Amino acid sequence: MSNEIARQLYSQEFKRNPYPILHELLEQGPIVRSKFPFLGNVWMVSSHAAVNEMLKDRKRFVRDPASLGKGQRGYFPFWMPRSLRVMASGMILRDEPDHRRLRILVEQAFARRSLEQMQPRIEEMADELIQEMREKHRRTGQSVDLMAEYAQRFPIAVIAELLGLPEADRSRFGNWAEKFAIEPGLIGFLKLVPSLGKIEKYLRGQIQLCRDAPRPGLLTELVQAESDGQRLTEDELVAMAVLLLFAGFLTTTHLIGNGMLELFRHRDQQERLLGDDSLMESAINEILRYTSPVQFTKPMRAAEAMNYYGAELEKGDVLMAVLAAANVDPTVFVNPDRFDITRKPNPHIAFGAGIHVCLGMKLAKLEARVSFQKLWSELKNLELAITPEDVQWSKQKGVRRPQALPIQFG
Numbered sequence: 001m002s003n004e005i006a007r008q009l010y011s012q013e014f015k016r017n018p019y020p021i022l023h024e025l026l027e028q029g030p031i032v033r034s035k036f037p038f039l040g041n042v043w044m045v046s047s048h049a050a051v052n053e054m055l056k057d058r059k060r061f062v063r064d065p066a067s068l069g070k071g072q073r074g075y076f077p078f079w080m081p082r083s084l085r086v087m088a089s090g091m092i093l094r095d096e097p098d099h100r101r102l103r104i105l106v107e108q109a110f111a112r113r114s115l116e117q118m119q120p121r122i123e124e125m126a127d128e129l130i131q132e133m134r135e136k137h138r139r140t141g142q143s144v145d146l147m148a149e150y151a152q153r154f155p156i157a158v159i160a161e162l163l164g165l166p167e168a169d170r171s172r173f174g175n176w177a178e179k180f181a182i183e184p185g186l187i188g189f190l191k192l193v194p195s196l197g198k199i200e201k202y203l204r205g206q207i208q209l210c211r212d213a214p215r216p217g218l219l220t221e222l223v224q225a226e227s228d229g230q231r232l233t234e235d236e237l238v239a240m241a242v243l244l245l246f247a248g249f250l251t252t253t254h255l256i257g258n259g260m261l262e263l264f265r266h267r268d269q270q271e272r273l274l275g276d277d278s279l280m281e282s283a284i285n286e287i288l289r290y291t292s293p294v295q296f297t298k299p300m301r302a303a304e305a306m307n308y309y310g311a312e313l314e315k316g317d318v319l320m321a322v323l324a325a326a327n328v329d330p331t332v333f334v335n336p337d338r339f340d341i342t343r344k345p346n347p348h349i350a351f352g353a354g355i356h357v358c359l360g361m362k363l364a365k366l367e368a369r370v371s372f373q374k375l376w377s378e379l380k381n382l383e384l385a386i387t388p389e390d391v392q393w394s395k396q397k398g399v400r401r402p403q404a405l406p407i408q409f410g
C-alpha cells in the first residue's frame, strides 16, 4: 500500500488534487516504509510532530551518509562524475560542524544587505517584467503565460542580481534548472550530469572573474571569504553558488505560480486580500502551507537503531520528511484542506526546520509580496484565461507547479 502512495505522490492526479493522497499517507501513520525510484527503500515521515522532531534532532538523524561513522561512504562514491561529488560538498547535504562553518559565511554575507535596501531594486525588476507582459499582450492580443513570463523569470532575476551574475546569462539558468528534475532510475539521474557540468563550468568561470575584478554581489563576497582564511574550498564555493542559485529560484516560482492559482480559484479571498493589505503576511503563510512549494526535504539517515514513532529503524535507514503532508496534518491544522488567508496560528513547515531551515525565507516572502501586490494592481481586470480545472501541471517528479498559467488583462 505504501509503495502505491510513493507512486501516487509523483502522479498527475496528485498535482491536481494532493489532499486525499496526503491524508491517506497520514492515516497510515506518522512514518511508513516505501520504495522510491533511485533512492530505494525510504521511510516517509509525514506527521507534523515527527517531521519537526526529525529535522531538529541532530544526534539521531544526519544528512551526510559519511556522518554515520568510519568506513561509510559519502553522498556519491568516487566513481560517480566529479560534478556530482562537487555538489555533495554543498551545505544542504552536510552535517555539523561543516554545515555551520559554511552557513555562517553565507549568513554573514546575507546580513550585510537588508531586505529594505533590496526592496526598491526587487520592485523595479518586477515592474520591468510586468511591463514586458503588458507589451506582449498588446502586441499579440493573446493571453500571456504567467509562469513563463513572470513566475520563472522574476526569481531568477532576483537571485542573479543578489549573487552579482550578469543579466545576460539569466535565461541559461532556467534551461539548466529544467533538467534538474530527477527522473526515476539511474539513467534518469545520470541524465542531469551534463547540465551540472555546464553549471559548474559557468560558475567556476564567474568565480575567476570575481577574483580578477571584484564586483558587487554575494559571489565576490564568498570568493573573498575563500581567499581570506581558507574557510571555504573552491569546490565548496561552487557548490554554495549552485545551491543559492537553485534553492532561490524554482521554489519561489512555485510560491508565486501556485499562489496566483489559489487566488484565482478562491475569488472571495482574493477580493478580501486586495482590499486589505494587512492580510498579506497571513495570506503568504497560507499559500506556503496549502501548496508546499518544496514537497519533500533532502533525505536524512538514522544515525542509530531506534524506535521512531512506532517504526523500528536500523542505523543508516533513509528517511524523507514529507512537508506537504505535515502542512495538512489535521492534529495541528483545523480544516486543513480549506484555503484560508486569515488562518492563525499557522505553524506551517514549508521552509523546513532545524539546522537546514531555509536561509532565504524572508527574501522569498518579500518576492511573493511584491509579486502579488504588483500583478493585481498593475494588470487591470487580471483573469485566468482558462478554468482552474484545465490547468496542466508540471511533469517534473516531486514538483507541483502549474506548467502554464495563461492570463488576460484589460
Ligand code: HEM
Binding pocket: 091, 092, 093, 103, 159, 243, 244, 247, 248, 249, 251, 252, 255, 292, 293, 294, 296, 297, 298, 299, 350, 351, 352, 353, 355, 356, 357, 358, 359, 360, 361, 363, 364
Ligand atoms: C518559497 C520559496 C522557498 C521555499 C518554500 C524554500 C524552502 C526550503 C526548504 C524546505 C529548505 C530545507 C530543505 C531541506 O532540509 O532539505 C530550504 C533550504 C534552503 N533554502 Fe530555501 N526555500 C525558498 C526560497 C529560498 C530562497 C529565495 C533562497 C535564497 C536566497 C533559499 C535558500 C536556501 C538555502 C541556501 C537552503 C539550505 C540551507 C541549509 O542547508 O542550511 N531558499 N529552503
